[in-house]
Amino acid sequence: MKTKNILTITFLISMVFLSCKQKEKTEVSTITDHEVNFEIEKQAILERLNNETKDAFQRDYEAWAKNWVHDPNITKVYVDFAENTFSESVGWKKISQFVKTFIEEHPEPEPVPELLSDINVRLYGNGAWVTYKQQDSLRGLKRETRLMEKVNGKWKIAGMQTTIYGFETETTIE
Incomplete structure (x- = not known):
């Protein structure tokens, strides 16, 4: 039993x-x-990235700021092999101040690089990892990595890493 x-x-x-x-x-x-429509999400991310680039090069801080997540944990990193420099900002306050200072020190708009037409995107729910290459008329070849977050239905930048290779190197980036 x-x-x-x-x-x-x-x-x-x-x-x-x-x-x-x-x-x-x-x-x-x-x-x-x-159901997620990958192409619609990719296009929305592409538009956000192009808007952020235009706003930064045209020195429109207010418009530029709308493209970013305003959070203390976001990051912005520049690695410039051509100039042998590195900068890192962590948190919205530091990133925002970095860009404000840059615009104050360089108020003249720069030529906007050719806008992106193709990006590599990996979607993770309300997040995305994005990579692409871009030719900048003033800095040369760049590789960009962006961490995106969907906030209130709109994609925003939550992390950025830019690697600048310059003009003199014919670096092949896969």
Whole structure:
């Protein structure tokens, strides 16, 4: 009789455990099965990146700031091999101040580089990892990596790394 009771209790516990596991799977599946139109998301990210570039080169701080997540954990990194320099800013306050200072010291607009037409995008729910190359008329070849977050239905920049290779090197970037 004891063995039968132990088996019955074990069976009931197993069923409860399995039903809880099944519920977890269903909830996760519902979240991951949400339909996302990749091309629409990619186009929205592309527009945001082009707007941020235009705003920065045209020295429009207010417009530029609307392209970014205003959070203490975002990052902006420049690695300039041509000039042998590096800068890193962490948090919206520092990034914002860096750009304000740059605009104050260099108020004249620069020629806007050819706007992006193709980017590599990996979507992760409300986040995206984006990479691309760009030819800058003043700095030469650049590789950009951007971390994007969807905030209130709009893609914004949450992280940026720019590597500048310059003009003199014919570096092949894959």
